[in-house]
Amino acid sequence: MSGNLLHRPSIFRRPDGIGGALPALILIILFFVVPVVALLLRSVTEPVPGLQNYATLFGDGTYARVFFNTFLVATVVTAVTVIVAFPVAWMLAIMPPTLGSIVFGIIILSMWTNLLTRTYAWMVLLQRTGVINRTLMDIGLISQPLPLINNLTGVTIGMVYIMLPFMILPLVGTLRAIDPMTLRAAALCGASPLEAFRRILLPLSLPGIAAGGLMVFVMSLGYFVTPTLLGGTSNMMLAAMIAQMIQSLLNWGLGSAAAFILLVVTMALYALQLRLVGAKRMTGGI
């Protein structure tokens, strides 16, 4: 087998240096590393050299609130996504392959639809005069429209929907790898379905939940469009605050500092994810 490989044209061989990655590397250095370094420098040089931008961000109650909001939204979104995604992933894992690939296709297709379009669709559904409130009022379930938009509820609904595929995909991989016999064995030993879920399925699927959960959490931290359109001003998240600082207040120093903090937190979480789940599992599981 290995002998065969050696005789193949070099293009099929595993690259042994970083030569093959050079174009990507140059791209990343030019369009990611350089701007990020410049961002960091701006955050400590504008308007005057020093750490005052960071001091402002950490010392001011308003910004603390925005940081808190950001983590709150990311946590709630991640938790709800796990709960909604798990049954779907389990169903996909045990479905016959043909049916499974159709459901899979539907999930992937929703990922490909434009983010803005999907978010506007939620606005139409959730607003006070929207489809959901109208229907509920028409059938007499409620007399006043429910506040489903411009608040945490709206952000959560919109973002969970967008994040679902990122949770389902790694979870399906993990769940497929679980031997169904273990569940049968649990049942034979007298475990109730709930107990089998709690003591067998859940622990075995933890790596998938951790991988998907961290990915959803990290993506949620930097989200801009959905929280802006479906949330209220009191749910402002970091990304929206950065945009405001740079576009409306023209305060590049403060905006850069906030962006850099977001970047550091994201990187730290990503490093944690690599440690917990292992790089191979994370990339291979999807």
Added chain:
Amino acid sequence: MKLILTGILAGLLAATAAHADEMVFTSWGGTTQEAQTKSWAAPFEASSGIKVLQDGPTDYGKLKAMVEGGSVAWDVVDVEMDFAIKAAKDGLLEPIDFNVVPKADLDPRFTTDHAVGSFYYSFVLAWNKGAVSGEPTGWADMFDQTKFPGKRTFYKWSAPGIIEIALLADGVPADKLYPLDLDRAFKKLDTIKSEIVWWDSGAQSQQLIASGEAAFGQLWNGRVFALEQDGADVGVSWNQNMTAADVLVIPKGSKNKASAMKFLAAATSPKSQAMFAEASGYAPINTAAKAEMPADVVKSLPDAYVDGQINLDMNYWAENRDKIAERWYAWQAK
């Protein structure tokens, strides 16, 4: 380093920069920019042979990055007047060459050394007749939740208007508004904060009122005018309407400065201003424009409602823009 970053940024932004015999006009998009294209750019192209490329929306962060990075892709930009005054102070704008741009008929309220008026408008109180029982008669009614329940919509960004509205509603006389008592304004706004839906674009303000998602709100008069034209069931009160203006500026370092000046001259001419006013419902900043307009259009403009009209103080705002904005966004996020 700062220069390098802004240079890179501006370089990317400038990818659309215009060549010779071309210039870039940047405005806010939507029906307003469509009207500007039709009323100003098209006739100007025909008479001067200079092609006007449209870009947008206006973004103050981008404008600043372009000027600082020395790579300016925009030649004429439609901005809010308080920003223009501040930007001129910060050295971001070219002075206007009034040898090219005739100044005589321009409304002095909206003309500075670094900006000429684009159009001016009033904030008016508009409501959805199906969602409001009775008829609101002034800003104070927006704060009266027993008489007028329902969501109210206001402009989301820190800008002249809503602070003044809150103060008027709280009983401050119109001639005692400035300097703004921010504490008092925010205290008043706190009383209805949970009922406020923010609009961040003119199109959104129209959608909110037309659908009844918000019962009433603070709208630009041109947007209400467009709603009425579309047959929407809206009411409007001009009581204490507040004028503010958009102005046209040339960012410092514009590569097509000469063309840009000519464009300003054309855009502010009586005829162009009259055409734009007719298409948009906003008022002309050229005092000779009225003679070019049909009488019924003149009647629908802010000029027809000068009784009790309040001119928002752009110089005060330019001076205090950053300070107010900081408090505004902190209050919103609370």
